Amino acid sequence: MGIIDTSVLVIGAGFGGIAMAVELRRAGIHDVVVLEAAGDVGGVWRENTYPGAGCDVPSPLYSFSFAQNPDWPRRYALQPDILAYLRRVARRFGVYNLVRFHSEVTSADFDAETGRWLVRTADGTGYSARVLVPATGQLSRPVYPSVPGVDTFTGTSFHSARWDHGCELSGKRVAVIGTGASAVQFVPFLGQRAASVTVFQRTAPYVLPKRDRVYTERDKAILRAFPVLQKIDRLGFWLYTEFAQQCLSKWRFLSPLFSVQTRRHLRRSVSDPDLRAALTPDHQLGCKRVLFSNDYYPALASSTVDVVTTEVVAVTPTGVRTADGTHHEVDVIVYGTGFAATEFLGSMTVRGLEGRDLSDAWRDGARAHLGITVPGFPNLFLLYGPNTNLGGGSIVHMLESQARYVREAVRWLASHSDHYLDVRPEVEQRWDREVQDRLARSVWTRCRSWYRDAGGRVVSIWPGRTSEYRRHTRALRLADFRLGRVRTPSTTPEPAPVR
Template sequence: MEIIDTDVLVIGAGFGGIAVAVELRRAGIHDVVVLEAADDVGGVWRENTYPGAGCDVPSPLYSFSFAPNPAWPRRYALQPDILAYLRRVARRFGVYNLVRFRSEVTSAEFDAETGRWSVRTSDGAEYSARVLVPATGQLSRPVYPSVPGTATFTGPSFHSARWDHDCEFSGKRVAVVGTGASAVQFVPHLARRAKSVTVFQRTAPYVLPKRDRVYTERGRALLRAVPLLQKIDRLGFWLYTEFAQQCLTKWRLFSPFFTIQTRRHLRRSPLDPKLREKLTPNYQLGCKRVLFSNDYYPALASSTVDVVTSEVAAVTPTGVRTADGEHHEVDVIVYGTGFAATEFLGSMTVRGLASRSLADAWRDGARAHLGITVPGFPNLFLMYGPNTNLGGGSIVHMLESQARYVREAVRWLSSHPGHYLDVRPEVERRWDREVQSRLARSVWTRCRSWYRDANGRVVSIWPGRTSEYRRRTRTLRLSDFRVGRVPSLSATPEPAR
């Protein structure tokens, strides 16, 4: 089979993949191929189509700085609007022309003799690229609970990220396992349609009211006519989220400001005392993801909804058995149990120098300098890599920072043929020590959450502000890298320095 050559190969066409593809095209770098396993762009916003799916970051901030959208229908956009936005951006900047759909990457290996990555897909295609940019994201692989019997259930069962739109809930007894960000959005939908809903809650989430509102046509027309207003709107939200992020790390004195809001929101909801007690978190705010909803608590207060706090012990052919020995008969099970956020790159096999696998390099936990580069894996630049997620703020800002860093790396490599960049181990170790030290003093080490891996290491969260990350990724420091020389392209090979 023919090997397809390209200068830059991007894996994934979600927010991260689109961000780097656009950044490269805007810089005049056009030899780019994007591989996407699905049949359209969009990433998590293509996959998560459950009722009520939406973003808990204000729309003006949850969009690219180079592609403001004055047509958002509401402050907190819903899934169809976000997906439509991503499609428009991909069309406007020519990303669709770069994407090869239904191309799931299974392996990637770096060859030091040629200085290129050999990438294979599940359909047998093979690509050769000088630069590899995995942009598969942290929230793309659904996780099911590790309890016995999940395969024995005889009724419909599915993960929220794989919503079965043919499932009829009317007159059905529905079990919801998990109370994370997705569940707080789809539980109100189920409560309005199902005969009964039993919500199995492991830990109560902190829930803030969602300050949502619909943008009027007059308001949208004003934004179109005066683009400066869009920038001011975006700036206001950005400053607030920077403050919130800082409160989770350095400015802990201000964190009660948010705790008071969650308690007031819970207290003002129409809940009986016993249910309110079940829904009161017993850990520090921010340790787990803080959620936003106006209709979650009212839905739980419905006479047809029950909240069970006993741990799920097993799934049976007809229901769910909890640790207290009670069996809950249900007709449908919906898993709102999140994603494998700490398993970066999923089942993809990635091998760098000396054929060392990335899984082996990360056996003690995923780590990368700036969340982007890994020692021993030359010319590999991660989007949304380890420790680049946020407890507060817009990941889009982080992705744009990473895309600009990748652009600078590609520019340098383009002007230095026959070379590759391999981040120095001591540089990555120094970065990791700093990040983990700052995280140790933050709220994110105070409880168990999806931000941490099986060993308790926080591998998802960035402990600073997005402005700090932007500053620290603004310049590609060549001294951070071992510059390798490709022997096959040099008559007199010189040792890497």
């Protein structure tokens, strides 16, 4: 099978991949291929179809600045509406024409002789690209609890990200392991349908009320007639999330403004003092993800739901065993145990200069300049890379900042065919040192969470505001890079886009 040439190869067709493809097309760069392992665009919003799945960032902000949507059904959009939005954007901007579906990337190797990346997919297809942009996200690979017996359960079990919609829940005893952002959304659904639900909680999360509302047809008509109102709405939400992010990272003396709301929400929702005590967090607000829900606490307080705070030590063929020796007989187990957020490129093998493996470069924790570039891996630009996630705010804003930065790199490379860009180690080290120093003074180092890797290093969170990050990524600084010389530059014309 031959090698398919392209200028830019994007891996993943979720929010990040779509943002990158649109940014390049809007800049007149059309020689782009997007590889997607699944059969449609959407990323996490295609995969997570569990009941109640939705976003806890307001819809006007959790959307592209270049594709505002006046037709959101509600302030906090649900999964079907977000997926439909992404499909519309992909169609509107021609992204579907660039995507090769069912193309799971297995390896990527940089060739210093030609200054190109050779990428292989699971079906054996090869691609040669000047620029490689992994946009695989941080929340795409489900993880299961590391307790014995997970594979021995004889009933029905599944992860929330792989929801079994064919599982009949009526009359069933259901166990839920994990109380993160997904569980907060699907536990109320289970409580209404199953005979009983046992929620195994390791750590009580902070839960804020979700100030949701339905957008009426009149609301939508007004937004369509006066687009400036939608921009004002978006601006208001952005300013609030910037304030929240600053409170978590720097203005920690203001965090009681939020913790007071969580205590009031718990007190109003749960009357049982014992249950309320079990649901009271024992860590600082913000060091784990703060959740939003109006129906989670009422669901836990219902007669069909029990909360167990004793540690799960094993899964048996017929249930779940806890550290106190109790065996909980159940028919169904739902794992709400999150994702491998610190494994940025999953099982993909990426080798840079001199064949160095990226997993070796990240042996002590993932790191990248601006969360985008890694020394020794030229012309590789990560989207949603290390330390670009947010404790408060919209990741879409961050992705747009990164896509614009990468666009400038692609432009420079297009006019300098005999060079490649390799970020200087001292530049990446200086950036990483600043980020980690700021994180050390923030709330995110105050407890164990999915923001941190096995060594305790915070590899997910950006410790500043999104406006600050946009300033850092506004311009490509050539002084930050070593300009490698391609020994055998291509003399062939730019290939046409692969359809």
